Structure formats: structure tokens, C-alpha cells
Amino acid sequence: MRRIDWRQLDAAQRARALLRPAQQAGAETATAVARLIEDVRARGDAALRELTARFDGAELDDLVVSAAEFASASAALSPALRDAIDEAAARIEHFHQAGMAAPYAVDTAPGVRCERMLRPIRRVGLYVPAGSAPLPSTALMLALPARLAGCRDVVLCTPPRADGSADPAVLHAASRCGVRRVFKLGGVQAIAAMAFGTDAVPACDKLFGPGNAYVTEAKRQVAMTDGGAAIDMPAGPSEVLVIADGGANPAFVAADLLSQAEHGADSQVLLLSDDDALLDAVALQLEQQLATLPRAEVARRALQASSLVRVDSLQEAFAISNDYAPEHLILALRDARAWLPQVQAAGSVFLGDWAPEALGDYCSGTNHVLPTGGAARFCGGLSVASFQVAITVQEVQPHGLAAIGPCAVELASAEGLDAHRLAVALRLQELAA
Amino acid sequence: MRRIDWRQLDAAQRARALLRPAQQAGAETATAVARLIEDVRARGDAALRELTARFDGAELDDLVVSAAEFASASAALSPALRDAIDEAAARIEHFHQAGMAAPYAVDTAPGVRCERMLRPIRRVGLYVPAGSAPLPSTALMLALPARLAGCRDVVLCTPPRADGSADPAVLHAASRCGVRRVFKLGGVQAIAAMAFGTDAVPACDKLFGPGNAYVTEAKRQVAMTDGGAAIDMPAGPSEVLVIADGGANPAFVAADLLSQAEHGADSQVLLLSDDDALLDAVALQLEQQLATLPRAEVARRALQASSLVRVDSLQEAFAISNDYAPEHLILALRDARAWLPQVQAAGSVFLGDWAPEALGDYCSGTNHVLPTGGAARFCGGLSVASFQVAITVQEVQPHGLAAIGPCAVELASAEGLDAHRLAVALRLQELAA
Structure with a gap:
């Protein structure tokens, strides 16, 4: 040092x-990743099976983890490890729940109510890598805030072992968090499948989770593509x-x-x-x-x-x-x-x-999915808010429009946006009539 | 229709x-934008002056708005427009302030305190376009949440008029929000300057604001560049x-x-x-x-x-x-x-x-900088949180480590991360000694 x-x-x-x-990945990595994504988009599940055989050495008929595999996974863990996963989950849930944003409403003028409501992102995709070893802790860090946010459609991908099974500790952690839709997929092929969808894997609105340089580059590329999924953060x-x-x-x-x-x-x-x-x-x-x-x-x-x-x-x-x-x-x-x-x-x-x-x-x-590479200058780690969208709402009574409409008319005129002005002015006329 | x-x-x-x-911008637009960004990075303020002359028809010695120009701007507005800007600002401030996140702390175990604190992003860059007409409302929508977040270093760029002056309504709005560092810069050159910095314009950590297809493409490109600025959302x-x-x-x-x-x-x-x-x-x-x-x-x-x-x-x-x-x-x-x-x-x-x-x-x-193009599936509009970073903190007492350390040891062992295990085990030994 x-x-x-x-x-x-x-x-x-x-x-x-x-x-x-x-x-940033070099040009060679970027090109290789782009080819793999294209392959998954073009050939779907057939490509997923081939790439899984090539990169993970596993020949899979069925990419999805069955109920039977879930059941045997929990049974296969030592009680100490099972308890440790459950204990960690409880504390992660406690901390994340305490920090959840709440909806709110204020009257910004008499008859003008403005509010913010929160909705879970509809379809989220979680990636749990297994580089040197599988990471059940990452499954907890991704799946618990997704559950607290109320996400109903949660997909998790994790690379299979050479014998075609998924890591039992990852499965136990996912199950603890209510995630039952797990695919045995790793690397670029997992990211591409969750971003664009295949017959087996549903397309997701936003992808979460760490990964190696290939996974990171794949996330970057799908986030840049029209109609691709959003991603949690630069990793x-x-x-x-x-x-x-x-x-x-x-x-x-x-x-x-x-x-x-x-x-x-x-x-x-x-x-x-x-x-x-x-x-x-x-x-x-x-x-x-x-x-x-x-x-x-x-x-x-x-x-x-x-x-x-x-x-x-x-x-x-x-x-x-x-x-x-x-x-x-x-x-x-x-x-x-x-x-x-x-x-x-x-x-x-x-x-x-x-x-x-x-x-x-x-x-x-606290969450262990955190901003790296200096991104902490402008973003924080994962939280429940990462799995939600905030939607603003305005409800305006006739007397509310009468109160604030003239302000909008003045500003629309200054900005040369006549149809904006008209949409307010028409209503003011109707009120005055 | x-x-x-x-x-x-x-x-x-x-x-x-x-x-x-x-x-998404076509390949031609993307290449043109990339060249302009490269020019600003290579030649700094000289490039900014040339591009401003070419695209805005304004020959500027000084890119920054002077105190005198600020003063005459407010005086030049009609009282009705000045009042409308101030009135809108008050309601925008009211709504945004009510929704601000608060720091919080919970004890997840005896002797283990976890918290989230909030910090303003240090340097933020705001872009206020002037396509068909200048947009004082956008200056309010960007600058008010930045001020509520506590950002100290706020830069605003807006295109000059052909006579070399900035729009007085935009200047009045900026001034109302405490933003006094305004540059007469538009388009790709403004985004490049705020993302990478020049002698005149400081480099920013995150860029905000709407714009035409060129501005949008420029934001996309700087956000993808190592060491470039983050951006508010896809626009x-x-x-x-x-x-x-x-x-x-x-x-x-x-x-x-x-x-x-x-x-x-x-x-x-x-x-x-x-x-x-x-x-x-x-x-x-x-x-x-x-x-x-x-x-x-x-x-x-x-x-x-x-x-x-x-x-x-x-x-x-x-x-x-x-x-x-x-x-x-x-x-x-x-x-x-x-x-x-x-x-x-x-x-x-x-x-x-x-x-x-x-x-x-x-x-x-409410804020008018909102997700377009289907991005509302995964993100909301601007808020004070867009100008803050959330930082988690853990403070652990010796008895807290004794309580939760064994859980970490068990999980680190399962994940094959021995140095992680050792960092906890060493401390547990010290406590036991």
C-alpha cells in the first residue's frame, strides 16, 4: 500500500x-455485452438456455425455481445460517420501514389542494450475483425494500450452480421476503431478460442490484435504450x-x-x-x-x-x-x-x-447497495423510495381557480403560451357567467 | 386527430x-452533440463564446449576468408579472417544503443505532430553456427546491437574447429564489459547461431542467461519461x-x-x-x-x-x-x-x-418538471429530494456489537468473505478478553 x-x-x-x-467498460466489453443483449432480445428463452450452458456450465430445461426447490433449499441450510438470515432480515426491515416516505396534502390556497401520493413500481427485477460465492445478504437488501414499497410483481435472477440448482441460502432469503418468482439466470443474459422480457421472464420497469463489470455494463446499456428498464444506480x-x-x-x-x-x-x-x-x-x-x-x-x-x-x-x-x-x-x-x-x-x-x-x-x-465511483456526490443507497414513484395531484374547486387562475394567465402570457392561457381563461369566464 | x-x-x-x-436522438444528432461537448471540454470559454455567437446570435464578452443586469431586470418587468412570479413562488415553496424528507434514527438492536441523514448536493446546475419564449416558471421549479434542499453552490444557465441580455423575467425568478450565479448560455454548450466546468463556469455534480432534443441528448451523454454530472431524469x-x-x-x-x-x-x-x-x-x-x-x-x-x-x-x-x-x-x-x-x-x-x-x-x-416518455413507470417529478443525498449512519456500542456481531460472522462465513468475518471476530475477541 x-x-x-x-x-x-x-x-x-x-x-x-x-x-x-x-x-467504464472498454469498447470490447461494451460490444460483447451489446451482442449478448441483442441475442436475448432476438431469440428469447433459447438464447437464455444456451448462454447459461456456456457461462454457468448448467444445462437447464426450466429456468424458473420450482416450489419443490424452494422447500428443499430452506431445509438444506444449517439452523444457524437460517437464523442469521432471518435475524438480519428483521433488522433491515425495521430500519427501512422507519424511513418510508408518507403521502401528504396541503392547501396551497383556499380551494386548491396539492398532494403527493406514492405507488409501488409495478414490475421490478432484482439481480443477486454469485461471483466468488452466492450472496444471500444481497437478496435481503433488494427484496425487503421492494416488499415494503408494496411491489406486487417482483422477479429475482441469480446464476445457477453447475448442477443446475440455485443457491439454497439465496432462495431462503428470497422466500423470507415473499419473492417466489426466481430465475436461474446470471450475468448479461439475466439483465437483458428482465429488461426486455422473454416468454419465461417478464419485462420489468426497473432493475436493481450489484454485479461484475459485464452486469454493470449491461445495466448501463438497457437503461440507455428506448423502452428499456430503468436501473437503481451506476455501480x-x-x-x-x-x-x-x-x-x-x-x-x-x-x-x-x-x-x-x-x-x-x-x-x-x-x-x-x-x-x-x-x-x-x-x-x-x-x-x-x-x-x-x-x-x-x-x-x-x-x-x-x-x-x-x-x-x-x-x-x-x-x-x-x-x-x-x-x-x-x-x-x-x-x-x-x-x-x-x-x-x-x-x-x-x-x-x-x-x-x-x-x-x-x-x-x-442499513442497505448495502450503495453509490460507488463518486456517485455519493449525487445519490444515496437503496431505500424503499427506490421502489416507489411519487405522483403529485391537484384538486381545484371553482373558488380555488378564481383565486389562482389569474396568476397562471399572467405567466402563460409572459411565456407566449396562448393555449395555456386559454385553458384557464375559459374556465374563469364560465365562473364569471 | x-x-x-x-x-x-x-x-x-x-x-x-x-x-x-x-x-432517442438519431445518430446524426448524437454525433453533432458529442462534437460540441468535446469542443467545450477542449477549448473552454473560447468555445462557449463562439457557440453562443453561432447559435444565439449574441457576441458576449462576459458570460455571467452582472449585478447591474439583475437590478435592471426586476425593474423592467410589469408589476403584474413581478407579482405573478412572486405569488407562484410562494405556493411552489409551500408545497415543496411540506414534502421534505426528515432525518431519522432507530435502534435496530440495543447499542445499535441506525440513521439516515440528508445533505444538499454540493454543486447543482439548472438549465432554463428559451425555445419559443423564455420560461421564468421553469426557473422557479428548479431553483426553489434547490434552495429548500440547502444547496449552496447553484448555477443557472439560460440562452441570451440576440442583444446579449438575459430574459428579465427569468432573472427576476432566479433572484427571487436566491440564485445569483447566472450564465448566458444555452443548448449543448450550457450542459457541457456545467457538466465539466470551464474557467468561467464551475463543474456541477448534477444537472436539472428541460430542453429541446439537443439539450436532452447532451444531458444523456454527460450522464454516461465517467466523471460527468448526474442528471435529473430522462426528458x-x-x-x-x-x-x-x-x-x-x-x-x-x-x-x-x-x-x-x-x-x-x-x-x-x-x-x-x-x-x-x-x-x-x-x-x-x-x-x-x-x-x-x-x-x-x-x-x-x-x-x-x-x-x-x-x-x-x-x-x-x-x-x-x-x-x-x-x-x-x-x-x-x-x-x-x-x-x-x-x-x-x-x-x-x-x-x-x-x-x-x-x-x-x-x-x-406542484413541480412542472415531470417524467415523460413513459418514465413515470419508474420515477416521479422533481422534488426537494432530487437535490439531496441520503446518507445512512450506524453507531455501534460494544454491547451492540456483542449482540449483532455473531449474525454478521455467520453470514460472512456463508458468503466466503473471510476478511469480513475477521473484522467482526477480532472485535468480539477483544470484547471477550
């Missing part, structure tokens, strides 16, 4: 130090930024950095501190802990693109963090809460020494 | 009847769908259809009714009102792509509307409120005979 002294860098060097690995490699003071526990900080780094070679981790001794101690801990990690090779490659940064002050650390806008921000600080007002852009924040980022990934209650 | 009997169409004909004109030609029963006023309905049709030749309007006499009467009214409209030519062209649709029942009309997901939905129905629960997808709804869509455009209080 690079060691950087922020005070000795000029502006260009500072910008370079915070540069993320390129997010990219996972990342963490830790701000630690001299009182932080170096073993904890190193463990948090590594738990981000093990996600993939393209993950990025940053540690900012105003304390040289802490930086030294974390560097040492990183080496010691890496020695015991099964995924050490992946983590080592991620750490090569990452930095330990000596800053002048914690204030400076927060300025850097707000520019970088990390997906995860850990504040390993004494009185961490007092620093919270400084945070302007981040996906999710972890306060103090006892809040490892892994808790947010699984079971604190 | 075509007259369609829904009952006599097969499924394919029904789908065709609801087809919108193609939304397209304006549209209205009216559901009217036999008791509706044909003159009002015709006026509402025309006020949408006059926006542009690519606007789309649809009237659904279960009453033949009403459809006849509206057709007649359309011809009569068109005869008096200054923008009749534009409206006529829009009506050519539009339809009067005879449905079997109002229930059927709502099913069609929910599939179409119109930007504006007018319910010209007896007891319109009783039908509101049927609405599943729409930008903004207008209830009854006394709520012309023009009120929502100007001064009922």
Missing part, C-alpha cells in the same frame, strides 16, 4: 492520488475510506481495510490519518492479517491501487473525503459523532471503533 | 396506438392523457389538449372516454379553438400524432393510462377523487373540471 504525505503533494498530484481505477467496484486518529485500534482499522479489499482486485481502500504512528501500526497489521487470509491474493492486488495518507489535520481528512465521496466511510475517531456534521458526501458512515463496515453489509439494518 | 375505437383493436394495434414518437416531449366521462365540459377538455399540443410538434395528447357524444363535442371544440390560436400550426402537427379513443369503460381507460404512464393525467370525471386509487403511474394528476393542467405548469404549487 502506497504511503502518501498529503502536505507534500501539489494540486495535480492530489487529484491523481484520489483517482479511481477507470469505471462500480466497492470502496472504503477510513479516517482514523491516534487513538484508533490498528488491528481493527487493518481488518476493515482488508474486508473491503477482499471484494475484488479493483476495490479501492484509503486510510487518512493525522498520526504517523497509527499509519505505521496499520501497515504492520495489514501484513500480519494478510498472511492468514484465504483471499489474500485478491486483497493484495486491491491494496496496490490503495493508499495510506498522512494528513495535516482531521479537518483536512474530511475535506478530502467529501471530494472523494466514498461508498463506505469509517470514522475511527474519539467522539466520532461530533465529527458527523462534517460529512457531506458518502454512501454509509460507520461511527467509532465498534462499527466494522461488515455490520452494514449484513445486519445493522 | 385520429378517432380510435379501442374495442375494435387487437393487441398489436393497441400497442401501436400508444406508441410514442421515437424519443422528452411533453404529453397529456385525459380521461373524460359524459359529464365533462368539451370546451375545457379541448383547451387542455391544446395547451399540451402547443408545446411542440412532437408533443402527444390522448383523450379516453366511454362517451361518443363527448368525443364528438371535443373534436368540434378543437377545431373552433384552433382557429384562434397563435401557435395553431404547432398544435395541429402535434394533434396529427394524437388520438381520441373510445373505451368500453372508465376502468379500461385507467388500465390504458397506467400502461402509458403519462406525464400529465387529467381526470375530467364526476367524483374524480373516487377514481384516484386507480392511478398507478403518472407524473402529475389533475382532478375534476376546474384543474386545468396549466395550473400545475405555473402556480398550483
